[in-house]
Amino acid sequence: MAVIKAVLVLGLSGALFGGILALASQKFHVERDPREDEIAQLLPGANCGACGFPGCSGCAAAIVAGDASINACPVMDSECAARIAALMGVESGADTEKKVARVFCQGADDKCPPRYVYDGLRSCKAAHRLAGGGKSCVYGCLGLGSCVDACMFDAIHMGPDGLPVVDEAKCTSCGLCVAACPRGIIQLVPISQQVTVLCTSRARGAEVRKTCKIGCIGCGICVKACPQQAITMEDNLAVIDPEKCDACGICVEKCPTKCIVMRDSVPIVAKSAC
Amino acid sequence: MGKLLVIFFGGVLLNNFILSRFLGICPFIGISQRVETAAGMSAAVIFVMALASVVTWFFQHMFLIPLGLEYLQTICFILIIATLVQLVEMVIQKTSPPLYQALGIYLPLITTNCAVLGVTLLNVTENYNLLEAAVNGVAGASGFAVAILLFAAIRERMELSEIPESLKGFPIALITAGLMSMAFLGFAGFRLEALFGVM
Numbered sequence: 116m117a118v119i120k121a122v123l124v125l126g127l128s129g130a131l132f133g134g135i136l137a138l139a140s141q142k143f144h145v146e147r148d149p150r151e152d153e154i155a156q157l158l159p160g161a162n163c164g165a166c167g168f169p170g171c172s173g174c175a176a177a178i179v180a181g182d183a184s185i186n187a188c189p190v191m192d193s194e195c196a197a198r199i200a201a202l203m204g205v206e207s208g209a210d211t212e213k214k215v216a217r218v219f220c221q222g223a224d225d226k227c228p229p230r231y232v233y234d235g236l237r238s239c240k241a242a243h244r245l246a247g248g249g250k251s252c253v254y255g256c257l258g259l260g261s262c263v264d265a266c267m268f269d270a271i272h273m274g275p276d277g278l279p280v281v282d283e284a285k286c287t288s289c290g291l292c293v294a295a296c297p298r299g300i301i302q303l304v305p306i307s308q309q310v311t312v313l314c315t316s317r318a319r320g321a322e323v324r325k326t327c328k329i330g331c332i333g334c335g336i337c338v339k340a341c342p343q344q345a346i347t348m349e350d351n352l353a354v355i356d357p358e359k360c361d362a363c364g365i366c367v368e369k370c371p372t373k374c375i376v377m378r379d380s381v382p383i384v385a386k387s388a389c
Numbered sequence: 390m391g392k393l394l395v396i397f398f399g400g401v402l403l404n405n406f407i408l409s410r411f412l413g414i415c416p417f418i419g420i421s422q423r424v425e426t427a428a429g430m431s432a433a434v435i436f437v438m439a440l441a442s443v444v445t446w447f448f449q450h451m452f453l454i455p456l457g458l459e460y461l462q463t464i465c466f467i468l469i470i471a472t473l474v475q476l477v478e479m480v481i482q483k484t485s486p487p488l489y490q491a492l493g494i495y496l497p498l499i500t501t502n503c504a505v506l507g508v509t510l511l512n513v514t515e516n517y518n519l520l521e522a523a524v525n526g527v528a529g530a531s532g533f534a535v536a537i538l539l540f541a542a543i544r545e546r547m548e549l550s551e552i553p554e555s556l557k558g559f560p561i562a563l564i565t566a567g568l569m570s571m572a573f574l575g576f577a578g579f580r581l582e583a584l585f586g587v588m
Contacts, residue, residue, distance in 0.1 A: 124458055128465065132472040139476050143483035236549040
């Protein structure tokens with residue numbers, strides 16, 4: 116008798132709860148646009164958050180809802196963008212050129228010696244807050260690898276000289292390393308940009324000379340030498356306009372501190388993320 | 390009032406669900422890498438444990454006790470909690486998308502959590518009335534929140550510390566959890582009944 120009662124009570128309550136859930140799932144059904152899932156499939160699925168939405172599904176929902184543009188995802192390539200555009204029934208924007216992260220500092224320890232021995236948390240942010248960091252240049256790379264930790268695509272590693280090196284084939288220009296660097300040394304540049312001033316120091320020339328052997332001293336030789344007038348001085352720092360630069364390499368030769376660098380490797384095209 | 394305070398502080402400090410009763414260890418270890426996610430999880434646990442305490446109390450006193458089926462409470466409570474969490478998830482997905490964004494992903498994780506089941510069974514063994522059961526639910530979950538938030542903060546800090554290679558990750562986390570548990574044992578000497586005038 117007791118067994119029957121137990122089976123009845125448990126069976127009935129189970130059926131009752133099942134019924135309640137079935138009813139509730141009908142009553143509280145949330146309409147989902149089927150395109151949302153399809154777009155989420157096309158997105159890279161790294162959930163890096165570079166688009167500003169919570170993960171790739173969040174980005175897909177925003178694209179369907181019209182809150183985000185078709186190419187909201189900076190990581191995906193143009194092929195994926197075109198397929199998403201086709202799904203949404205609109206033309207995708209002009210082919211945006213792939214960007215890559217570049218490290219704007221060459222001040223390894225032998226060129227820019229440390230000011231003090233830093234022995235704190237292995238985080239650039241923490242080091243930066245401790246009296247401006249252990250590097251003698253307050254603009255220079257602290258070399259603790261916060262950008263390496265931030266990268267979700269295994270595209271950035273510490274080189275032998277203690278400076279981060281970007282693997283341009285793997286870089287997706289998501290911008291996580293840019294945000295992780297407390298000094299703003301990592302910036303996104305078009306992949307075709309050949310010549311870059313690898314320094315961010317806005318200090319005066321004499322100061323730069325004291326602290327770093329390979330920093331921009333703001334001498335202006337490159338500005339005068341450039342036949343395209345592509346270089347300007349901004350706060351003691353040479354800035355190259357990638358639109359005007361034709362990669363002739365004169366500035367690279369003339370620069371007295373060798374802080375202007377020509378990228379020698381041929382651009383490697385990353386594999387499609389689709 | 391005194392007794393409710395005893396139940397509350399007892400649940401948070403003396404009989405902390407994670408560090409003294411060792412219930413709910415899986416989310417404690419699994420979802421404690423970041424303080425933000427730990428906070429989301431804590432909110433979901435507080436919500437579900439309070440609700441589960443109340444609903445199972447009614448079930449216990451309206452069905453199980455009159456029918457003399459108290460021995461079925463464990464399996465029934467599992468059923469109720471799982472249903473309840475699924476139902477709540479559906480309701481907030483429909484009615485409050487922002488709340489769903491904050492709690493949604495954590496809710497399925499606690500459908501069959503032992504801390505939730507534990508609090509409802511403790512309500513029965515301690516013979517709590519409805520209000521006391523609800524307070525015990527909130528207290529147990531608050532204790533869970535205190536423990537997981539502290540632990541997540543420690544783990545975030547440890548990520549940046551130099552830890553011997555073999556101890557990185559879970560080993561050091563488990564050692565930390567053990568040390569925290571020992572620290573919480575210090576609360577065991579408190580006599581809350583005397584403090585709040587309940588004898």
